Amino acid sequence: MSAKAKLDRRGFLTRSIAIASTALLGGCDGELSEQPWVKRILDKAETLTRVTQRAIIPANALAREYSEADISKDFKANGSTGVDDDTYRALAANGFADWKLTVGGLVETPLELTLAELRAMPSRAQITRHDCVEGWSCIGKWTGVPLKALLDKAGLKPSARYIVFYCADDLAETGDDDGKYYESVGLEDAFHPQTILAYEMNGAALPIPHGAPLRLRVERQLGYKMAKYVMGIKAVENVAGIRGGRGGFWEDRGYEWYAGI
Amino acid sequence: MADADSSIKKREVVYRHSGAVRVTHWVNVIALLVLLMSGLQIFNAHPALYLGSKSNFDDPVMSMRPMKQGEQVVGVTTIAGWKIETTGIFGVAYDEAGDYQVRGFPWSVTLPGHRDLATGRRWHFFFAWLFVINGMAYLIYSLVSGHLRRDLAPGTSELKHIGASIREHIRLKFPQGEEAKRYNVLQKLAYLLVALILLPLMLLTGLAMSPGMDAGYPFLLDMFGGRQSARTIHFIAASGIVLFVVVHLVMVLITGVWNNLRSMITGRYVIKVPEGQS
Numbered sequence: 001m002s003a004k005a006k007l008d009r010r011g012f013l014t015r016s017i018a019i020a021s022t023a024l025l026g027g028c029d030g031e032l033s034e035q036p037w038v039k040r041i042l043d044k045a046e047t048l049t050r051v052t053q054r055a056i057i058p059a060n061a062l063a064r065e066y067s068e069a070d071i072s073k074d075f076k077a078n079g080s081t082g083v084d085d086d087t088y089r090a091l092a093a094n095g096f097a098d099w100k101l102t103v104g105g106l107v108e109t110p111l112e113l114t115l116a117e118l119r120a121m122p123s124r125a126q127i128t129r130h131d132c133v134e135g136w137s138c139i140g141k142w143t144g145v146p147l148k149a150l151l152d153k154a155g156l157k158p159s160a161r162y163i164v165f166y167c168a169d170d171l172a173e174t175g176d177d178d179g180k181y182y183e184s185v186g187l188e189d190a191f192h193p194q195t196i197l198a199y200e201m202n203g204a205a206l207p208i209p210h211g212a213p214l215r216l217r218v219e220r221q222l223g224y225k226m227a228k229y230v231m232g233i234k235a236v237e238n239v240a241g242i243r244g245g246r247g248g249f250w251e252d253r254g255y256e257w258y259a260g261i
Numbered sequence: 262m263a264d265a266d267s268s269i270k271k272r273e274v275v276y277r278h279s280g281a282v283r284v285t286h287w288v289n290v291i292a293l294l295v296l297l298m299s300g301l302q303i304f305n306a307h308p309a310l311y312l313g314s315k316s317n318f319d320d321p322v323m324s325m326r327p328m329k330q331g332e333q334v335v336g337v338t339t340i341a342g343w344k345i346e347t348t349g350i351f352g353v354a355y356d357e358a359g360d361y362q363v364r365g366f367p368w369s370v371t372l373p374g375h376r377d378l379a380t381g382r383r384w385h386f387f388f389a390w391l392f393v394i395n396g397m398a399y400l401i402y403s404l405v406s407g408h409l410r411r412d413l414a415p416g417t418s419e420l421k422h423i424g425a426s427i428r429e430h431i432r433l434k435f436p437q438g439e440e441a442k443r444y445n446v447l448q449k450l451a452y453l454l455v456a457l458i459l460l461p462l463m464l465l466t467g468l469a470m471s472p473g474m475d476a477g478y479p480f481l482l483d484m485f486g487g488r489q490s491a492r493t494i495h496f497i498a499a500s501g502i503v504l505f506v507v508v509h510l511v512m513v514l515i516t517g518v519w520n521n522l523r524s525m526i527t528g529r530y531v532i533k534v535p536e537g538q539s
Contacts, residue, residue, distance in 0.1 A: 033373040033380045042380075045387035057477030064479055072315050129314060129488065131472045133378065134306040136316040137488050220476045254379030260473025261386065 050258035054188070057260075063194055063219035066127045071202060072138040075130070077209035080169035080181065083229055088168050095205075096213035101197075105164070105234035108155030115199060115213055121145045121153075124196050132223040133255065142217050144198035148191045150233070160235035163190045164242060165216055168229040171249060183227040184239050184247040184257075185218055194219040197230060222259035224250045270533040275442055277530035282408065285399040286525055292392040293502065295384055296463075298372035300499060301365070302381030308352075308365025310496055314487035322493060325351040325365045334361055389467065396460060403456075412444060413453055419446040435516055441532045455505050459498050466495035 032038055083089075091099045096115050103111040125143040132138075147163070164184045172179030189195055196217050199206055206212045211228025218225045225248070239245065244252025251257045278286075309324035311317055321339065325347065328337045336352025338345050348355070355361045368374050372384050403409040419426075426446050429435070436445050444452065468474045469481035469491035485491035513521045524530035 033377065033384070039383075042383040042387045045383070045390050048390055049386060053471075053473045053477075057473055061476045063472060063476045064482060066314065070314065074318060076316075076318070129472075131470070131488065132307070133382075135303065135492060136307050136309075136311075136318075137314065139315045220473045222472060250379070254377075254383075256382070261471035 046256045046258060049256075049261055053258075053260050057220075059188055060193065061220075063128055066129065066139050068127065068141070070139045071127060071141055075138040075140050075201075075210070076132070076136065077207075078132060078134075078223065080171050080228060081209040083168045083208075084170065085168070088229070092208060092212065099213050101214060101230065102232040103150060103154045103234075104232065105236050106157040106160035107151075107235050108157065109153070111150070111154050113150075118145050118197070118199060118214070122149050124193070125200075126194055126196070126217070126219070128194070128217070128219045130223050130226070133250075133259070141200075141202045142196060142198040143200035143203070144196035144214070144217065146193065147195045147197060147216075148193070150197070151190060151235070154235075156235055159237050160187075162186055162236050162239050162247070164234045164236055164239065164247075165227040165230050166232040166234065167227050168231050178243060181227060181229070181249045182243065183216065183225055183249065184236075184242075185216075185225065189218050189220070192218075192220070220260055224248070224255060225259050270438075270535055273532050273534050274529050275532060276528050277442075277524040278528050279406070279408070280528070281399070281402040281406070283525055283528060285395050285402070288391065288395040289399075292388045292395060293506075295372060295388040296392060297499060297503065298370060299381045299384035299388070302371040302373065302376075303378060303385060304496065305365040305371060305376065306378045306381075310493040311489040312486070312493060313489055314482070316489055323496075327353045327361075327363045389464075392460075393464060396464075399456070413449050413456075415446050415449045419449070422446065433515065438532060438534045451505065451508070455502065459501050459505070462498045463495065463502070466491045466498065470495065 100112045100114055101118065103113070122145065123143055124146050125141060127139060127141045130138050130140060151163070162184045165182060167181035167183075169181045170179045171181050185195070194217065197214050198217050199214055201207060201210050206215060211230070214230045215228040216226050216230060236242070239247040246252050247257045248255075308326070309316070309318075309321040311321050322341055324339045326337060326339075327334050329335075330346075334353055335346050336348040336350070336354070338347040338351045350367065351365060353361050353363055354367065364376070368376070371381065373380050403413070423446050430447060435441070436443075465481065466485055468478075469485050470488055475482055475488065481491070482488060485494055520531050
């Protein structure tokens, strides 16, 4: 083992003991968790988890797919269960016939695709388990267009590193774009065979509580990555300049960007 | 505990715990405490447990939830269909103003001490790494140094006399003199159960809850009968560790708190041997 690795491990242990003892002395109140230096140290584990999981999980390993009999009878709709604005209501009233998905950012050919055009593209159906960060799981069948097919059609520029999903729902209820849901994935997940933009759930048009007309499925991560009410997709070089800068609605509110655990 | 015939006994200081055992023991104390408290924070985000791959919301094996009782909202804990009212402890708690809050465990035992799942997860995963690194170091040391074989593995004759050891423990009679230089058979079995079964089980059931790990290593799901079963086993194994810690602390208290503490800090443990025996 190199001297540097040894030092790093010792540093990790020392820092852990430092925070833990402070936690005990501080009576384990919320104050400690608010300290920027504590946050910074705790954040290190996310990188360690992401790098380790990326190293030990084969890039194309598939999430388990279940049988029709396993499908949940009451799949919980969490987060936003609708979109409270007139534009969306008008689109929904018309069965999303006038809705268009925009694909832009660092792509060779920006696209605007209707639901019919998306349905005409290659499709994938998968019965998978949805794991919420809260702890529960539901199983559902999702049918949609593989994100890879869309990205290949638009042609990613070499500088693109992340795919950002912009949603219609104003989950934070700020009344402007800042409170709207958004998410992002890296290219490993964007091109994964099970990463799809689903327009059907359990064999029927995607219901509004589950994100109609289009929701993302990233099967090897937690539910909050799977943005609902997707309106636009943008390829970017980094997510730092977008809203809170951490790559997603919940990420901006303290959750991990890598939600594989 | 001073005993009447201590005058005829001699104090002997033995070197009981190696440096590696002492360091990994205390790192583990810190890691497990943070893991337990942040784990309860995570549990509180959805205070119900299920069996199988998915959550059958109508049929949890355990839950802490609010229920209407006439006009009043009460906290009800359900375990395998068995309901107990636990208002104020689990499920629902009222404040001084008479307003109630829905939650699982009291916030006084969680980390952070109020609802904050995101931060609870950060604490949990950071200290999970510390727990894993520390546990690996302990296991490698125990195998290489012979600690596992020499100090922890019980011999056949010890196992045969387990009944006698249980009877002595019930009467709170503990080994003295030469006998106290080694762990007794119940101690060995308890430590082995925790170090080789419960703690590794915590790690494996924890990993089985990771959708990323499940994709790469689907045997994790099959081992425990699905992700929700793994979550339930994670909770039960954690309860088992809490039970172990309670018994462990009681034993430390009744067999001499300072002697035990000193031996886990400096390594030195005092035993009383009858004059002439050593």
